Amino acid sequence: MAELNIAQALNGALDTALSADDRVVLLGEDIGRAGGVFRITDGLRERHGAQRVIDTPVAESGIVGAAFGMAVAGLRPVAEIQFLGFSYPAYDQVVNHVARIRNRTNHRFTAPMVVRIPFGGGIGAAEHHSESTEAVYAHVPGLKVVVPSTPRDARGLLLAAIEDPDPVIFLEPIRLYRAVKEDVPEIYYKTDIGPIRVERTGTDISLISWGAMMKETRQAATSLEQSGISVEVIDVRTLTPLDRDGIVASVSKTGRAVVVHEAPLTGGFGAEISATIAERCLYSLQAPVARVTGWDTIFPLKRSEHHYLPSVDRIVSAAERTLEE
Amino acid sequence: MAELNIAQALNGALDTALSADDRVVLLGEDIGRAGGVFRITDGLRERHGAQRVIDTPVAESGIVGAAFGMAVAGLRPVAEIQFLGFSYPAYDQVVNHVARIRNRTNHRFTAPMVVRIPFGGGIGAAEHHSESTEAVYAHVPGLKVVVPSTPRDARGLLLAAIEDPDPVIFLEPIRLYRAVKEDVPEIYYKTDIGPIRVERTGTDISLISWGAMMKETRQAATSLEQSGISVEVIDVRTLTPLDRDGIVASVSKTGRAVVVHEAPLTGGFGAEISATIAERCLYSLQAPVARVTGWDTIFPLKRSEHHYLPSVDRIVSAAERTLEE
Amino acid sequence: MFNLINPDGSVRDRLPVTLDEMKDLYAAMVEARAYDDKSMAMQRQGRLATYAPFRGQEAAQIGAGAALRPGDWVAATYRDAALNWMAGYPWRLLILGRTGDERGGQVPEDVYVLPPSITVGGHMIHAVGLAWAEKLKGSSRIALTSFGDGATSEGDFHEAMNFAAVYELPTVFLCQNNGFAISYPTVEQTRTETIAEKAEAYGMPGVRVDGNDVVAVMVAVKEAAQRARSGKGPSLVEALTYRIGPHTTADDPGRYRDEAEVTLWEEKDPLTRVRRLLERSGAWSLQWQQTLETQASQGIESAVAWAEAIPIPEPGTLFTRMYAEPTPPLLEQAGEATHG
């Protein structure tokens, strides 16, 4: 066990995977010498060689497309895209090739690969560095979309993603990279892709989120608990395949739900969760599901960021309104 | 007035726009000499010249990126992408540039342009020719996403899109291109981008859809009406900005809703509509909203297409279940 | 432009193939043409989905295929059935795929051919990744990617060429320049005279060969493959040829080209010139020709019969094809799909 933050847990997981399995290779911009823009691959090139921790030209489609070819030929590539806002040049490769090869070939060829992408705002970054467009990946059949929010899950889910026989989009919450530490086992362990994690159990209301917004969601839960409300906190962790049963079980019990995400409201993944709850828990729902999300705007630059990011207050108010009904 | 199908109405609208406004230019693969793979631009090169109806190399990012530059410099480009499945190489241009320029420059530069894209399955086409990924555009702030399903709307919405000061993704339902004819005024008229179209009014249940699935939705409505059910049929027409009020008004009245789309269930735009209804009509809802959608699979090839496409039967059954509750 | 056999069947130089090898190449082209003709006919009868004929491009594809070794990877396009077949993709599966059945993509275990790429350009980098994996594994397998002139306009062409060059990967880039990207002529797609010279922008050798000369193509691709196999990195081979048929069965070439141009190219037919060469060598007879054609058409017919006898996929297979194990949402949906 070691006390690690998410960045360290991810670095450790990659190190472990490279050591455990010869087929694992890492590729991406600046991941070698520089150790990645967030230092997630720090030291790995030194330890595992430039053949397996590969610096690439600035060409996202090339990175993902090459990783795809490697995966089809039996390797276990882990590609890094520097920010979610830079993943779109590779969107065609992801949607039209990576996600489809098993289907196209009736299992003959597969793409067991991971695309790691830091995402989310709140660090005062430049344009395109703050997006949360997980929904445009979660809508693509053939992918799995995974989002850890704790150091333990970061390690366990990343090792599971690398072992997964299908392609995984692995989204890393930038704002949490170095925000919290927890004990992370050093052994090789996997966290199942799929099931939600019930982080706190409660009976009055379910707060449901993922990624960096788990931070505000936890804070909101604590604040609500101080007013005597019993809050269930759910970290969705896997957007696809979505654990509908887990979410429905929670809301069937509490009768109320607030879904929180950073992405714009319209067409965000919260819509899927809200719709699922309403469709499946209509008769146990005691109030409409509330969505607390980013606005339908471009993620703003530093000076306006706080106007955009869903705040603890907004979550608490939404929960209170939900509880009043 | 002339009896036109959607393909003809679109061709006429482009012709009208080219005649009415010097700034309008068309660009895309095979739109000139060949008149487009669906012949939507047939005859326009002859009539308006190769300078304004431009055949381009096979390079979707280039097409959209060049159209963007043209729009910023004051033209009104209308780009064609041959199929929605080929739009992803341009996704970066759309999301990171087209949708953002007004915001980035606080209105100084804008991108008044249209990207026309045929979409949807059911014609036994090859891979990538049948997708309905409207949701990945509808989630992008800064765009408008428009989907006509009738010849009149096709003309009116396309002329409105070309005049719109903001970028419009204009999705054309392939399956309906030549399916129906109706009288289409030859004058220059616009259909508002935004409002839903209530195609039939009714009191028992709202069937909500867009694009090619309007066909099955209409058939389902007719079939339900034969059993004495009063059906309201809504053609959403504009996915963003979404006319939430229009949808809520309908379901507040009927108390029941079925949302129909061809795209996969998870993260489809139906989620946004279902969530909106449940969030805003919870107390008038007499049954859970039902979504009848494509499965969470790749759109299959010809032999399995009928297993995938939502059928009239599925819509009718979903409506019946909804009515039983 | 590198060529060896003239349209009249005379040769420029001593051919680096035996007469028997020459006959085999010819037989392969005859078989490929039988497949192409049959596919066109079937499509007209509504038995196949849209079909992209390769008539006129047989030499480019058979020549390239003949240059490969078992185990080499191939990532090619919707128009490359003959190449894919040479690399081991059975006709029956190609046909099954064209009837609109995903199982057509399930090539046998010892065949290393990706299913035909429908999107233009995206598959070139796959060959780069395949080659990269082989290089890292220390194998001597290479990857060949075939694509059209139109595909060289896509950004993915650039990225694939650059990656292959930068990492010195055993990749062969084969461009079949057939004069058009659907209706858009190659001469308008780019301002260079040739596609081959674009290789220089990647520090990679590029050669233009007569794509209607099966031996010239074979030799050029073999050289490129040899280079790749010996660790010297990628090359680009441009096979200059012509699409005699329409782009696909949905296309009307009358809109964008003159019949005269087609006639000109029909005179350079890749099969005819080899037949003339064999005639000159006394190695051709009408009887042999008829035998070849009969065998070819029997082979194709039985492949067609096999493919058409395959029952259409069960609805359930939609769900089981998506992941190694169907996910819970898919299991739920599969239930709905099969029980209503």
Added chain:
Amino acid sequence: MFNLINPDGSVRDRLPVTLDEMKDLYAAMVEARAYDDKSMAMQRQGRLATYAPFRGQEAAQIGAGAALRPGDWVAATYRDAALNWMAGYPWRLLILGRTGDERGGQVPEDVYVLPPSITVGGHMIHAVGLAWAEKLKGSSRIALTSFGDGATSEGDFHEAMNFAAVYELPTVFLCQNNGFAISYPTVEQTRTETIAEKAEAYGMPGVRVDGNDVVAVMVAVKEAAQRARSGKGPSLVEALTYRIGPHTTADDPGRYRDEAEVTLWEEKDPLTRVRRLLERSGAWSLQWQQTLETQASQGIESAVAWAEAIPIPEPGTLFTRMYAEPTPPLLEQAGEATHG
């Protein structure tokens, strides 16, 4: 490589500029450096978001800017503040943008500079579209796009170059080859010796110039611009230079390069060599230098003061910036955002 002024200030050839023009170019470089230094300092103080310094690249940017005419379009990058300023983008708006305020992108009406592109590569094709519009309108305005060596690896570079060449558009492609894409050295990005030679793959002229020689850059870009303006189509100019500072304030160059290399390039400093040239011509004095520096820093300071005095945007502006008219969903959300 085309150059005119040596690092020691001696000249290779008669310079096509007057002494006064030379002094103006120098003054511009001094001012640009003042901006760059100030920005670095402000970022360290937390007053600016991440900053990408251009120290060492002043000649490339000022030289290119000096080659343009009013009304020409510029589509450049996050590192091109000096170029953008030369094209009319006021320092104060550049600073406002770097404090994290979208209004920094709202250049004055008569300035035709797009806001700095943060994504690598995507903006080159915008210049192509801008140039295309001007060509269709029959104007004599051209578009210049500036980008780094790293950007040439993106597929969008390829598509932009090809479109510009195919349609003979008045576009100038300026590549500032500064040795690195973040940590990845140019020599590893591609197998060609130069970026300039890649132009051949598009049938376009390409030239490499000494990017630390302000006059050489100006001359080369002027020629390219002239070519464009006279309807002869696009060109590529590679300005060979070096990034003296870190990639951005978030970068640690110690991880990937030797200080010795930096020192080598500091000796080729673009300002120093012009100063030496002016000294040789007797046109430089310490007093003049001090005046320049004082004026520059006053200008920058007042721009900073202006930008920092701008109140942060109202929450409501998030919603009004999105479309010509806020859409109903945005109006609803704006209500929620401002009234809770």
